[in-house]
Amino acid sequence: MPAGMDRTEPSQETAARWMAGRGWAPFQFQQEVWAAIAGGRSGLLHATTGSGKTYAVWLGLLQRLLAQRQPGRGAEPLRLLWLTPMRALAADTTRALREPLADLAPTWTIGQRTGDTDSAERARQDRRLPTVLVTTPESLSLMLTRESAVEQLAGVDGVVVDEWHELLGSKRGVQVQLALARMRRLNPALVSWGLSATLGNLEEAMAVLCGVDAQPAPALVRGRIDKQLLIDTLIPPDPGKYTWAGHLGKGMQVPVVEEIEKASTTLVFTNVRSQAEIWYQLLLEARPEWAGQIALHHGSLDRGTREWVELGLKEGTLKAVVATSSLDLGVDFLPVERVLQIGSAKGVARILQRAGRSGHAPGRASRLTLVPTNTLEIVEAAAARVAALEGRVERREAPAKPLDVLVQHLVTIALGGGFDAGELYEEVRSAWSYRALTRAEFDWALVFCERGGESLSAYPEYHRIAQDEHGRWHVPDRGIARRHRLSVGTIVSDASMQVKWLSGGSLGTIEEGFIARLRKGDHFYFAGRLLEFVRVQEMAAYVRKATGKKGTVPTWQGSKMALTTELGDAVLEMMLTASRGEYPHPELRAARPMLETQARLSRIPTPGMVLLETYRSREGQHLYVHPFAGRHVHLGLASLLAWRLARERPNTFSLSVNDYGFELVSAEPFDLGPVLDRSVFAVGDLLHDVLASLNSTELAQRRFREIARVAGLVFSGYPGQPKSLRQLQASSGLFYEVFRKYDSGNLLLSQAEQEVLSQELELSRLRATLERIGARELVLAELRHPSPMSLPLMVERFREQLTTEQLSTRLDRILRDMERDAPRQG
Structure with a gap:
């Protein structure tokens, strides 16, 4: 029994009583989480999608808070933060947390703060934060820039990081690590928990979340729920002897439509946004009468459109939605009966994640149907099913001491009340990704923030922090402070343009490079519509509805996902079976003509x-x-x-x-x-x-563009006045050349080279x-x-x-x- 559990307090039965009032009995893993939290332990909960992870951690933290302070007449100040990697999850999470809160602590308040939060709600929160706040890593970092950050965040008792596997391997995850290190400094008794459904290296993932030398020892809880997982493959009618990438793509149009017809609501996943746009048109082409019953969802669409689609999925009013990873994560769409994956999912974790979008409740089966777009993907589909059912999930590794994120964090903390360099160095080293950070590297980042390093000292805009008479570092300039707050975050994408109707209203955003290739009168598909390009004005592309049936499809520069080691090995094992003349799986039997031809030639x-x-x-x-x-x-x-x-x-x-x-x-x-x-x-x-x-110099220069923006060297522009892609590239390119010539020891240059080697290659x-x-x-x-x-x-x-x-x-x-x-x- 964890420390602190030898005495029984009435509030420690709160969670079980609340569930019993709804006719539910807690799972064993939920009780394990409650016991660990009651003992003041942080940890990681790993359980299948739709098994009850949210209530496991939320009810545990809520009853811990109730044990410390029973609800009074007024609302408590901010006590708990719930971090979500996607804005779309915030509203859904808030609804899930609100019900127990209303029953158990009706005077406590809950709110959300993301990039989608309107100005009126932001103003209310600026006056008084809710007791429970659902937010994103970027919004939490912005909270750390407030002068009142120490006062507001020191009272936070618990932090939950939802979908931790999604953040772990990225700089956004490092941003979370640094924010948690700061909050543990403000409240050493802070309890932090991560939720995950698809991870291969659980012990390491927990250590990254909970920090170096976490005390008391964190708890790793595995939620073993007998949830039926059904994975099958939509076998093409005539896969053929020969294969090339995508040649089965449109040939699968009719089989996909027939599968959608069999279910009440279906999610159709693609790997990239351009593919989603194409498949949405293919479905409408096959079933024009489905107009209004099927929808498109990806990250470049207007927020209002995305929210309409999400509501339609929740209410079961949509027959099908074609989506990218924008709907990968834990939004609870109970009506979804089937999931189709167009093309290779590239990894076992992604297959499990997307399968979990269907049957999203305990006791319901999750079903995923793989739709190959070439004959080799038919073999891969069989391998993916076997690997997924055996749980051969990929590892996620946290980046090693990215200095651009550290530079941004130093300015953030300098804004949020200032810092002592020695104390902050020790705090940063308690974050897993910076456990090997040397004092020399930290001091380099400090000097870089102070005067821009060796080559930018003559430019005041790069003198972002300064010491006061007590030796503490602050941001002395209000203009620098404003620019920094507008640039907080590690999500870097190519400059994009709003796509707007001539008559008014926005459709979403498209990368500037695609718009630059269009001429007046060109037709293209976007947001499920055929549009005619009219003109560019003030970083917006104006369009009108096009007549005709042909148009290009936008391309986005996001890198193509690569096959993981685990899935690649599984495919080779499937090939070995075929090489022995054995074809036990329906996919292998379908691919047999191709495999036998490969063996002959x-x-x-x-x-x-x-x-x-x-x-x-x-x-x-x-x-x-x-x-x-x-x-x-x-x-x-x-x-x-x-x-x-x-x-x-x-x-x-x-x-x-x-x-x-x-x-x-x-x-x-x-x-x-x-x-x-x-x-x-x-x-x-x-x-x-x-x-x-x-051409390692060109690769490093391209990677440096992202680093320069995260480190605050390149400013993307004020609201309503964004800089063009050409301006951003020119600015980062200039810094790159200046550092190479006059500051060859600049650690951001070596970081760019390391990221090329570790991430791109x-x-x-x-x-x-x-x-x-x-x-x-x-x-x-x-x-x-x-x-x-x-x-x-x-x-x-x-x-x-x-x-x-x-x-x-x-x-x-x-x-x-x-x-x-x-x-x-x-």
């Missing part, structure tokens, strides 16, 4: 080997390598191999990558000896060779992949025709050079040749 890759394929064409010599390590790793590998091969004998290579492998093409023949003797796969001098093989995974290649058998297949594994890589490269019509013609010819020769080769 080449080999089926398996876990114990790495498949290499060579091919001669009019373009030159092709080498295909299939490690199944994800597109980010394959980009680094392809660049590395090309550089190492050309180092011995000058040559020029074209590269193509996907999640399963990569292609090198050279007009001049190249020696395969270094490939077959594995010397090009050597791990030695890896860092030097990777940096040499890529995933250097640790690249190293691990090279080590795996070194330990496995290399199998070389000489091709007379592209194989089903190599053809998608060829198509990836063709897409950059050919129109859709030219690509289709060329593929038809390749497939005819293969069809003619494959039986003879067999």
